[in-house]
Amino acid sequence: MKKYINPAESKTFGEKPADIQELINAALYILERFGIPLTNSARRLERMAISFLACGDIKKLSDFNNSKDLNYGYSLKTRDIISYVNKHFYENISSGSYDDIRRKDLKLLTTAEIILQSSPNSATNDSTRGYSINPTYAELVRKFGFKDWEQLVEKTLKDIEPLSLKLKREREINKVEVNLPAGGKLTLSLGEHNILQKKIIEDFLPRYGYSAEVLYIGDTSNKYLYLEKEKLIKLNFFEITHDELPDVIAYSKEKNWLYIIEAVHSSGPISEIRLLQLKKITKLCTADIVFVTAFLDRQKFRQFISSIAWETEVWIADSPDHLIHFNGDKFLGPYK
Incomplete structure (x- = not known):
């Protein structure tokens, strides 16, 4: 598995147990295959990965096969995501930083509709709105590690333009x-x-x-x-x-x-x-x-x-x- 984050690049990442580091890198690999550009700083990538994992109730590598989505009735509000990552991923994020979850950590994932909102028509700052993995992507997450998984992703998402290409085209325009x-x-x-x-x-x-x-x-x-x-x-x-x-x-x-x-x-x-x-x-x-x-x-x-x-x-x-x-x-x- 490719290592997207070097422990020396992020103090918080380096202090996490090896199995959590592996889980975060696996999440980043999945997101990259889903078309998310991984061009941010190591800490920003780490925050995006653990927020993604929280939205699927994924705490360890074996949980990929049982990841949850909106069809499961599962979603977390931004404050819940902070509590989740603090508890399971050795973080110490302030509860007052809940707006950073929406504006920074989940921004690319919601733009690409990998993460969906439980009430998309609610106000931007609605504190009751939850976030969860899009069922289409969650199905692929549950099959992560299967034989020919990359080909399955490509086939399933063939009609969805990757966010990385959209952003590149916008930058060129x-x-x-x-x-x-x-x-x-x-x-x-x-x-x-x-x-x-x-x-x-x-x-x-x-x-x-x-x-x-x-x-x-x-x-x-x-x-x-x-x-x-x-x-x-x-x-x-x-x-x-x-x-x-x-x-x-x-x-x-x-x-x-x-x-x-x-x-x-x-x-x-x-x-x-x-x-x-x-x-x-x-x-x-x-x-x-x-x-x-x-x-x-x-x-x-x-x-x-x-x-x-x-x-x-x-x-x-x-x-x-x-x-x-x-x-x-x-x-x-x-x-x-």
Whole structure:
């Protein structure tokens, strides 16, 4: 049996007897075969597994063959689940944590309808609502360990899309595809900030970047999504792990210009203070620097216009062929 949780990864798991550890890993194996993605932390997986076991009245490995479900009239309320796991699985979960059972421990299982609610039409916070294993899945649980069990699961669930695939598809749908100027593609998480970053890369740089190459992009969910660290080092750029990183960095070899670009959705234009910070941390850079604040539209620009620093550029995505120069004596370019 595959070990999904290493005792060193979860103190509570490591303190449990070997037979309980085996039971939890068996539950996780079953849930994985049922299509549940096991990508959470070890402790979160442990909590999900023991909550699942409680909903089927499974206290030891031999209980799989006698697991209960809604057709048995068996269900546990969230407080009952806490009492069950504390008693049988060497837990010490506070009775006041009952809402975590619903919102965290059973969330994936109820979404996949592996666990059903005894009164699905009741209010979300109804304290009388119980949880139990779906009879379709409980029948498979009762046959766990039988010959060709995996094939039986596959056959029984062939018309049910696994939650892992549903979530993967949703993650792929909720992405922003970005085409880099030099070729290649990136995928950013969905959100207005990243939509603006896409426009910066696909609309601003081709117009004003003088064949600029993107050297850094920070995704809202991954600060170092795209990073050309060695190329930045050659430009004597500041340490890339610095907290003051902008949203997009691009370099034009033709002009020897380094573009420092802030994508503003809710905050973060290049203000006078921000400009001083950026100048300080780029003072040894061998390229001339162009500071740009980008906005999705003029309405958003108007919210921040009083904060924007002189000697910087502003680009508005819904008017991509125009720049606003906060300088006075020249057009786009670095200040010396």
